[in-house]
Amino acid sequence: MKNGKKLLTIYKRLYRHFGPRGWWPGRTPFEVMVGAVLTQNAAWGNAEKAILNIKRERALSPKKIHRMPIRRLKRLIRPSGFFNEKAKKLKNLADFLLESCNGRIKSLKKENSGVLRNRLLGVNGIGPETADSILLYALEKPAFVVDAYTKRIFSRHRMIKKDAAYGEVRDFFMSSLPRRRALYNEYHALIVELGKRYCKKTKPLCNGCPLRNL
DNA sequence: TGCCAGGCCGGGT
DNA sequence: ACCCGGCATGGC
Numbered sequence: 001m002k003n004g005k006k007l008l009t010i011y012k013r014l015y016r017h018f019g020p021r022g023w024w025p026g027r028t029p030f031e032v033m034v035g036a037v038l039t040q041n042a043a044w045g046n047a048e049k050a051i052l053n054i055k056r057e058r059a060l061s062p063k064k065i066h067r068m069p070i071r072r073l074k075r076l077i078r079p080s081g082f083f084n085e086k087a088k089k090l091k092n093l094a095d096f097l098l099e100s101c102n103g104r105i106k107s108l109k110k111e112n113s114g115v116l117r118n119r120l121l122g123v124n125g126i127g128p129e130t131a132d133s134i135l136l137y138a139l140e141k142p143a144f145v146v147d148a149y150t151k152r153i154f155s156r157h158r159m160i161k162k163d164a165a166y167g168e169v170r171d172f173f174m175s176s177l178p179r180r181r182a183l184y185n186e187y188h189a190l191i192v193e194l195g196k197r198y199c200k201k202t203k204p205l206c207n208g209c210p211l212r213n214l
Numbered sequence: 215t216g217c218c219a220g221g222c223c224g225g226g227t
Numbered sequence: 228a229c230c231c232g233g234c235a236t237g238g239c
């Protein structure tokens with residue numbers, strides 16, 4: 001079967017099994033961006049705690065993060081782990097937004113997504129996955145997000161190499177699937193759901209997996 | 215009680 | 228162009 005068709009078959013199966021995920025969990029584009037940084041190699045629940053701490057202080061805006069003493073920011077985001085690193089990363093993100101669009105994210109959405117992607121990658125702390133998450137879920141661009149679950153699941157199903165680079169996997173999905181933001185949005189969210197339940201790093205857990213027999 | 219979670223960076227080959 | 232150690236908390 002052709003790659004695109006197979007990917008769509010898998011997508012439909014996941015969608016039927018789990019239903020719409022309603023991603024990203026976050027009310028504003030900036031909240032999405034902050035979440036994308038804070039969840040780096042951390043459980044989402046921990047990133048969420050950190051976001052709630054920032055919200056409690058009414059500090060969830062580029063300007064507030066920019067002005068906040070870094071010590072205080074570190075304290076607020078402590079539950080997300082790597083808080084020394086992530087505090088700097090949030091500062092860099094806020095600085096980037098302030099200088100590129102004066103904190104008005106709406107105006108960023110009008111820009112070319114390829115250019116935007118490179119500019120995001122230029123921010124220290126934003127790598128390929130975080131950049132694509134921001135493009136897709138905050139700026140509403142058709143960028144496919146590849147994460148550890150994506151590689152694990154699709155290499156176990158022998159559709160990609162186990163050690164494939166980020167860009168290879170991204171290209172595989174984007175060249176095989178129709179370039180639709182809504183599809184990329186739901187697909188990545190479904191992959192994460194599947195991964196959390198049935199594709200942990202060590203445990204096989206094939207029982208009940210909707211992709212058990214493909 | 216270790217192992218893992220929606221990675222990324224910097225320094226080294 | 229890879230490869231690897233470091234970064235840190237909370238849940239199971």
